[in-house]
Amino acid sequence: MFEKFIEVNSRGAGAIRDWKAKTGRKVIAVMPEYFPSEVITALGARPVRFRGAQVPISKADTYLQSFSCTTTRTILEQALNGDMDHVDAFVFTSMCDNQQNLAEVFKRLFPDRPVIIFMIPFTSQIQSRQERLREQLDAAIAGLEKVTGSTFTQDAFGQAKVLHRRRGDLISRLYDVRRRNPGAVSAYGFYSALKAGSFLPVEEHADMLGPLVSRLEKEPARPAEHRVILSGITPEPLDLTKVFDEIGLHVVDDDMTSGGRLYSRGVLPGTDAADIDGFVFGGSPCSTLYDPSKDRRAYLTEKALASGAGVVLWQIKFCEPEAFERPDLMGRLKQSSVPVISFEVELQMAGLEGIKTRLQAFKEIMEEMRRQG
């Protein structure tokens, strides 16, 4: 069912290079979330998200401190390995100090290609936040127009929105079907299907998702006794999702920056200040965004209680935004008798046995908590 997506992921950047050679169009790297990709599509270019990869790090440590998170370190390693040679410009969002630092490193190491920074303001003053976001998007569009040689028009933006909305609607249905019938959707398959979107044009990704979603919606209900919600930045290394399938922990939902948090934002509806603000801040809470009107602790606790699931805090080592929220989050979940486990990963790690053992123990704890009512 998921083979085609797994195959796309195994080809990786090769498919993007082929696309570029065939179409002659520009490739824009998005690092990594909350920049509206539909703007890039509207300019006739191809947005490609880089979220880090399972690659051994050797060169990147010359430029980044070893206590930088492995998302940034492996993104830089990919660039230094030549895996981004087909990229014409880099768009960074100011998600965290690590990303901002990485943008500066890219400026120095790859001076032949523009680095565009989309700063997301940290302020509770909504009007200033909206104005700043509008300025940021205008500047990003102007930079992208130079790279692509195209002019941003509302007509082209409207067409791009249709493409991205179609894909977004299918992903929402995929999330819904997993919530209703988690036993029918493997964690590895689910996240392979999402990840393939990093390597495919949006319309091709949607074409592949359509039949998958229709098929899954017809699957009979399967037992899914031990349910969990994944919470963190990104479900990488992807091989770790296989461990959940192997030991019978059924992922019913997620609260991940490259998953549910991103897709809860939908598509940028327009280019007015309020539209941009609604897109960036309108989705589910995220550790990388400053929004005092949202409480991630309450959000996640309610989600877990509603689906009878435990929570797995999938932490990337040295990811400060997530690490800062972890103690509070765990406290609130425990207070509400939601089973919770936290572990740290590095994207390039291969040995997953230690985490597997901890997840097996977590499953037993969930069983015991259920027995005790």
Ligand code: SF4
């Ligand atoms: S949000 Fe966390 S994982 Fe992502 S780049 Fe920043 S520190 Fe790294």
